[in-house]
Amino acid sequence: MTIAMRKSILILCILxxxxxxxxxxxxxxxxxxxxxxxxxxxxxxxxxxxxxxLSNQIGGRLSxxxxxxxxxxxxxxxxxxxxxxxxxxxxxxxxKWTRGIPEYAYIETAxxxxxxxxxxxxxxxxxxxxxxxxxxVIEVQGIDDLKEYGRERIAGKIVFFNRPMRADxxxxxxxxxxxxxxxYSGAMEAAKYGAVGVVVRxxxxxxxxxxxxxxxxxxxxxxxxxxxxxxxxxxxxxYLSSALKLKPDLKFYxxxxxxxxxxxxxxxxxxxxxxxxxxNKYILVGGHLDSWDLxxxxxxxxxxxxxxxxxxxxxxxxxxxxxxxIRVVLFMNEENGLRGARKYAESAKLKQxxxxxxxxxxxxxFTPRGFSFDTDEANxxxxxxxxxxxxxxxxxxxxxxxxxxxxxxxxxxxxVLAGLRPDSQRYFDHHHAANDTxxxxxxxxxxxxxxxxxxxxxxxxxxxxxxxxKQLKN
Amino acid sequence: MTIAMRKSILILCILxxxxxxxxxxxxxxxxxxxxxxxxxxxxxxxxxxxxxxLSNQIGGRLSxxxxxxxxxxxxxxxxxxxxxxxxxxxxxxxxKWTRGIPEYAYIETAxxxxxxxxxxxxxxxxxxxxxxxxxxVIEVQGIDDLKEYGRERIAGKIVFFNRPMRADxxxxxxxxxxxxxxxYSGAMEAAKYGAVGVVVRxxxxxxxxxxxxxxxxxxxxxxxxxxxxxxxxxxxxxYLSSALKLKPDLKFYxxxxxxxxxxxxxxxxxxxxxxxxxxNKYILVGGHLDSWDLxxxxxxxxxxxxxxxxxxxxxxxxxxxxxxxIRVVLFMNEENGLRGARKYAESAKLKQxxxxxxxxxxxxxFTPRGFSFDTDEANxxxxxxxxxxxxxxxxxxxxxxxxxxxxxxxxxxxxVLAGLRPDSQRYFDHHHAANDTxxxxxxxxxxxxxxxxxxxxxxxxxxxxxxxxKQLKN
Numbered sequence: 002m003t004i005a006m007r008k009s010i011l012i013l014c015i016l017x018x019x020x021x022x023x024x025x026x027x028x029x030x031x032x033x034x035x036x037x038x039x040x041x042x043x044x045x046x047x048x049x050x051x052x053x054x055l056s057n058q059i060g061g062r063l064s065x066x067x068x069x070x071x072x073x074x075x076x077x078x079x080x081x082x083x084x085x086x087x088x089x090x091x092x093x094x095x096x097k098w099t100r101g102i103p104e105y106a107y108i109e110t111a112x113x114x115x116x117x118x119x120x121x122x123x124x125x126x127x128x129x130x131x132x133x134x135x136x137x138v139i140e141v142q143g144i145d146d147l148k149e150y151g152r153e154r155i156a157g158k159i160v161f162f163n164r165p166m167r168a169d170x171x172x173x174x175x176x177x178x179x180x181x182x183x184x185y186s187g188a189m190e191a192a193k194y195g196a197v198g199v200v201v202r203x204x205x206x207x208x209x210x211x212x213x214x215x216x217x218x219x220x221x222x223x224x225x226x227x228x229x230x231x232x233x234x235x236x237x238x239x240y241l242s243s244a245l246k247l248k249p250d251l252k253f254y255x256x257x258x259x260x261x262x263x264x265x266x267x268x269x270x271x272x273x274x275x276x277x278x279x280x281n282k283y284i285l286v287g288g289h290l291d292s293w294d295l296x297x298x299x300x301x302x303x304x305x306x307x308x309x310x311x312x313x314x315x316x317x318x319x320x321x322x323x324x325x326x327i328r329v330v331l332f333m334n335e336e337n338g339l340r341g342a343r344k345y346a347e348s349a350k351l352k353q354x355x356x357x358x359x360x361x362x363x364x365x366x367f368t369p370r371g372f373s374f375d376t377d378e379a380n381x382x383x384x385x386x387x388x389x390x391x392x393x394x395x396x397x398x399x400x401x402x403x404x405x406x407x408x409x410x411x412x413x414x415x416x417v418l419a420g421l422r423p424d425s426q427r428y429f430d431h432h433h434a435a436n437d438t439x440x441x442x443x444x445x446x447x448x449x450x451x452x453x454x455x456x457x458x459x460x461x462x463x464x465x466x467x468x469x470x471k472q473l474k475n
Numbered sequence: 476m477t478i479a480m481r482k483s484i485l486i487l488c489i490l491x492x493x494x495x496x497x498x499x500x501x502x503x504x505x506x507x508x509x510x511x512x513x514x515x516x517x518x519x520x521x522x523x524x525x526x527x528x529l530s531n532q533i534g535g536r537l538s539x540x541x542x543x544x545x546x547x548x549x550x551x552x553x554x555x556x557x558x559x560x561x562x563x564x565x566x567x568x569x570x571k572w573t574r575g576i577p578e579y580a581y582i583e584t585a586x587x588x589x590x591x592x593x594x595x596x597x598x599x600x601x602x603x604x605x606x607x608x609x610x611x612v613i614e615v616q617g618i619d620d621l622k623e624y625g626r627e628r629i630a631g632k633i634v635f636f637n638r639p640m641r642a643d644x645x646x647x648x649x650x651x652x653x654x655x656x657x658x659y660s661g662a663m664e665a666a667k668y669g670a671v672g673v674v675v676r677x678x679x680x681x682x683x684x685x686x687x688x689x690x691x692x693x694x695x696x697x698x699x700x701x702x703x704x705x706x707x708x709x710x711x712x713x714y715l716s717s718a719l720k721l722k723p724d725l726k727f728y729x730x731x732x733x734x735x736x737x738x739x740x741x742x743x744x745x746x747x748x749x750x751x752x753x754x755n756k757y758i759l760v761g762g763h764l765d766s767w768d769l770x771x772x773x774x775x776x777x778x779x780x781x782x783x784x785x786x787x788x789x790x791x792x793x794x795x796x797x798x799x800x801i802r803v804v805l806f807m808n809e810e811n812g813l814r815g816a817r818k819y820a821e822s823a824k825l826k827q828x829x830x831x832x833x834x835x836x837x838x839x840x841f842t843p844r845g846f847s848f849d850t851d852e853a854n855x856x857x858x859x860x861x862x863x864x865x866x867x868x869x870x871x872x873x874x875x876x877x878x879x880x881x882x883x884x885x886x887x888x889x890x891v892l893a894g895l896r897p898d899s900q901r902y903f904d905h906h907h908a909a910n911d912t913x914x915x916x917x918x919x920x921x922x923x924x925x926x927x928x929x930x931x932x933x934x935x936x937x938x939x940x941x942x943x944x945k946q947l948k949n
Contacts (some may be wrong), residue, residue, distance in 0.1 A: 039643070168517045169514045169517045169518055169921075171513075171868050171869060206919060207917075212680050216507075234694045368900050370869060394645050395645060395844060395872060401779065426842050426919045427917050443646075443900055443904065444681065445900045446900045446901070449645075449900070
């Protein structure tokens with residue numbers, strides 16, 4: 002146990018035993034409200050039905066696609082039905098990239114001796130030439146290897162980034178964070194050494210046949226120097242790596258005809274219940290409405306959208322009239338641009354909308370384990386004192402850490418930012434792949450997330466943050 | 476917060492802050508060993524591969540079946556390969572019940588107007604007559620309703636037990652416990668009022684088309700008065716209930732030709748690493764090798780078996796030489812008889828084998844959330860002091876409660892009994908149904924369970940229980 006941990010526990014003990022009267026009052030009333038929210042979600046929750054529509058009636062919602070626009074219309078209509086005080090669309094220009102016809106790839110160990118591989122273009126990649134791209138392969142364990150190998154060994158080849166996600170990390174998002182630079186910057190970096198293409202091992206902890214897409218950047222690489230990049234399934238990556246050991250001069254072929262179009266207009270979908278005491282102070286819950294195109298985006302991030310909508314629905318259901326304005330925001334274009342989040346934050350700044358608390362759900366619809374908070378020690382101490390209220394629901398994890406990509410631009414040192422933390426073990430089995438589909442979501446797990454979010458929002462609404470606590474007590 | 480909870484926290488604080496030197500020593504050495512166990516399981520665990528064989532090469536392992544015997548042979552062979560000090564089979568006579576040809580059922584609202592339903596015979600049920608059984612239906616919400624309705628309304632009818640599992644309970648096993656009397660005793664009780672058959676709503680929190688089997692009893696009902704019992708899918712139960720509201724005199728037909736054979740000999744599979752200090756004191760880890768026949772028994776309880784085997788494998792891998800004898804027991808016939816568990820406990824008693832700690836995994840192969848302990852306050856206080864060692868793995872749930880059916884017969888007031896507690900939200904989607912299959916198990920979740928079990932066994936081996944703590948310190 003670190004000293005910091007002991008300190009936290011000591012502080013918790015002091016809170017629990019010295020302010021007993023306060024603590025009991027908090028517990029009894031609050032635990033009833035929270036029980037009510039969980040009962041409502043588990044017995045009559047709407048998240049699952051909404052997700053069914055979003056996933057099975059609409060499907061994958063890549064920014065700029067028809068499906069993304071259908072999702073905007075659908076969620077606005079559903080928010081309209083909830084009897085909120087205000088529902089509107091916030092226009093935002095988003096990139097439009099299309100995958101085109103299905104990608105095709107193979108390993109050629111000798112002329113005519115090929116084995117077909119499962120690949121997909123990375124989001125934002127340029128296409129290969131019409132006839133595809135075939136070249137020798139150099140396998141690397143990461144971007145650092147490029148410098149070591151140098152232009153001499155890399156030029157004219159396809160660079161194969163094959164550093165796997167670390168299986169020993171309990172938090173799978175950490176393992177993702179430790180690997181995703183290969184996908185995001187691999188092509189940009191490899192092009193500097195004369196590579197002609199890039200193949201990246203899918204960001205997946207499991208061995209299977211599904212390629213996982215995701216965003217990439219070319220930075221300021223001139224258009225003519227941009228090289229195509231694809232992801233290969235983890236089984237494919239293992240196979241390619243073995244084959245290279247036996248035959249280092251084998252060739253890899255892939256063909257993709259993805260394409261970038263001019264930006265198009267889309268929208269963030271926003272709804273709110275006006276605060277009874279602080280109508281001009283905001284508590285935000287949100288997820289992102291866009292998704293990748295291979296699956297239907299159920300976990301990433303249909304789940305977060307419907308859970309966020311559910312927070313407001315639950316408040317209406319239990320007749321809770323919040324003190325702050327509670328706003329749901331379904332952000333557009335998290336996956337390949339973050340334009341919706343930036344637009345929202347800019348607009349909020351322009352209008353001087355004070356955001357007290359912003360909570361994002363963008364880590365899948367699995368059993369909620371807790372929340373991660375991006376805030377200072379004073380606020381975190383208060384948050385930790387709420388933990389026992391979540392214990393009956395087995396939501397024990399309240400830790401400092403990141404929040405979410407879409408609430409990130411709201412960071413100003415005062416707003417408490419947070420992210421729902423569902424169980425993460427299965428998440429990267431589905432993330433950005435064709436099996437991110439509705440059948441991989443369990444109704445109870447999904448609804449528990451909405452209830453947990455509503456409970457936390459309720460507590461922030463009632464007790465405020467440390468920066469505005471004094472004024473709430475008046 | 477209850478007074479009991481505050482007390483527990485206070486005790487924890489005292490432990491953490493007063494015995495600092497001790498606590499730090501515990502933490503540093505132990506946390507390294509535990510990290511090592513988790514790394515080994517996550518990077519090179521064997522649970523998943525074993526389960527693949529058990530599920531996909533052997534399949535459902537109903538007591539008395541050929542598959543059950545294959546599983547005995549397979550697991551013994553695998554234990555033999557681990558280089559344990561002893562591996563053997565413990566003979567036990569088990570019941571043999573077979574399902575026969577697939578069941579068939581329909582609702583008849585008018586002559587010739589039928590709708591086919593998904594049903595399965597309950598384990599141990601008698602067959603229907605060869606031509607099937609057709610009768611009017613009386614829907615009840617539980618066994619208590621039978622008395623109220625009385626023989627007059629029940630005689631000659633099929634009783635339809637339709638009380639659903641409570642969706643508002645977070646611990647789904649509690650919801651199961653609150654419902655399963657309908658399945659277990661429904662037929663025995665309904666027969667007393669002249670019912671001719673029983674249909675039970677499947678023990679499933681989800682609405683789907685899969686019937687869930689499970690054990691039932693006729694008690695001492697004379698053979699000729701025993702009535703057949705089947706489970707209907709939750710969708711079917713909803714449909715039947717609605718149809719009964721529209722047409723109370725509809726008829727239900729079902730046909731099943733299950734059969735009981737004389738008992739046959741089977742085995743518990745046992746392996747052990749002999750203790751270096753206390754060879755005659757035992758720490759047991761186990762699961763049950765038999766399963767129902769509809770799926771392949773991956774979650775119930777192939778998972779528990781391979782995790783238990785993995786505990787011993789991990790100890791060999793990290794070269795840990797235990798002080799106590801660590802024994803893995805794969806119990807036969809948990810599902811419909813508990814004969815293996817009873818046999819093991821009887822034999823242990825006869826041989827005066829002192830069991831210090833017995834840990835069962837029989838709640839699915841999902842992400843481990845913690846353990847439930849059946850023990851006294853003194854032992855539980857020590858156990859709670861270990862909780863911080865499991866926190867890095869997000870295994871926070873250490874509570875008093877039940878342990879497991881197979882370790883239950885070892886209960887003697889001294890042995891600490893415990894059960895692994897995986898996340899339970901999805902468990903009853905699969906429990907005893909055709910979709911309890913390998914593809915519903917995630918490798919990481921499964922391997923985490925084995926590592927968590929090994930870590931707990933390590934701590935009990937090192938620190939002993941309160942009843943033998945004094946002597947360990949000598």
